[in-house]
Amino acid sequence: MMNSMDAPAMDRAVTRIAHEIVERHPDPEPLMLVGMRTRGVPLAERLATRIEGIDERRVPVGAIDISLYRDDLAQRPHARMQPSRIPEDIDGAVIVLVDDVLFTGRSIRAALDALIHYGRPAVIELAVLIDRGHRELPIRADYVGKNIPTQRGDDVRVSLLESDGEDCVGVYEERMARGH
């Protein structure tokens, strides 16, 4: 296992993304952060806290579950579904979708489909902590914490204080990941 991001590095990455979001969408643009379940949600909450620190601006945070929109539902059992929560009307809003790892892009595609069932946002952007490459759809992130080159079969695991008790990102090489 290679430790690709420690807690201070993660902290800096989140702070930098928060600055970039504020710069691109100054007050009073109707901004909303939507975390993808599960680890995108605590990341979105952290970004909201940072943005409040920079700009004294409360940004609503939502959560989206993509279980019903996955394109591999017929092939594999689905994870346990959790409720989505979109706190405000999204018509005309600037939505920043937040996820921990950007890989094939298929989860993002599913999240976009789910989001537009709530209304018609002005813009949807994407913020990810890690971009590990190997896209299978024409999707890119607007804000990236760190680009990590990986092999396709590697396993990239983001641990967060809120869900896993520590902040770090580990890359497990293919043969180790398989044995795991």
Next chain:
Amino acid sequence: MVTEPMAQTLTSQPATWQAAQVPFDEPITDWRHRHLLDVDTLSKDEILRILSTASAMAEVLNRSVARTPALRGVTIFNLFYEASTRTRSSFELAGKILGADVINVSGSGSSVEKGESLVETLNTLSAVGADAVVMRHHASGAPWLASRTIDGHVLNAGDGQHAHPTQALLDAYILLQEFGDLSGRKIVIVGDILHSRVARSNLWSLTTLGAELTLVAPRPLLPAALAPGAAEREHPLSLPSVQVESDLDEAMVGADAVMALRIQNERLRGKLLPSSAEFARRYQLTAERVALASPDAIVMHPGPMNEGVEIGVDVAHGPQSRIEAQVSAGLAVRMAVLFLLIRGGS
């Protein structure tokens, strides 16, 4: 959206039980049941998994476009040999919201009228590509036969006097939403227990969830397996251990929830009850009787109601009634069951 106000009442109270059931990174486990014939084969964890999925489904109903592609390409047949409004329409809507094609076949107006047997009808549905059959039948065990006959999933939407699993699950959903945990909660079911598949299914699921159940009925409307002394004789049709009571006033004291069952005139035919007025006098859920229960007790009824017979009009529409919420919970629960059965396993 017609469903919007009902769905909002479902999601308005944040339910702690559903958050508690879903830890981060839970391993993705297969749903091991191919069919839903009754709730007696479901573990407590499995019931809670259905209900936490249902609470996520309730949120879907609030979206401006309440449609998802989860069951796209799936064909569901609603095969109803008995009359039904809420069960049939909510199964139909549940399938459609999840993106399935839903086709309704009823006993009348189909080849059943020309004498086609149940097995023939099922084989026909299999042949035209039914991925799932939702079935209501007057004969207990008909869905079990169906599960042995066709390749697809079978969901029991009520069979004879045997089981009505989705009704029991939606009742559990309402109760968990109200109380968070059913351990030690006192729940009273009153009315025609003998003919009630709703009561039978609820016996299993509510005791599995830890509730203390009291059944109240006049003796002729109690199943033999529940008659006094049945437990000692190790009755082959034994049911979970519950209290049986013939005095409703006594049973109501301290109850957390009370469920009134419909007096099924079409099944009683005047044989087992002297009159519905006599039944109402002793067993109707009146405001005075509800007042004997715990102050925050809730009132439920699986519908359709005979208002003024098994339940008072003021009680049915009063502040303690959850009867309307039961109907909207039924939609979310049926979405959850369809999703888990069809997409939950590999």
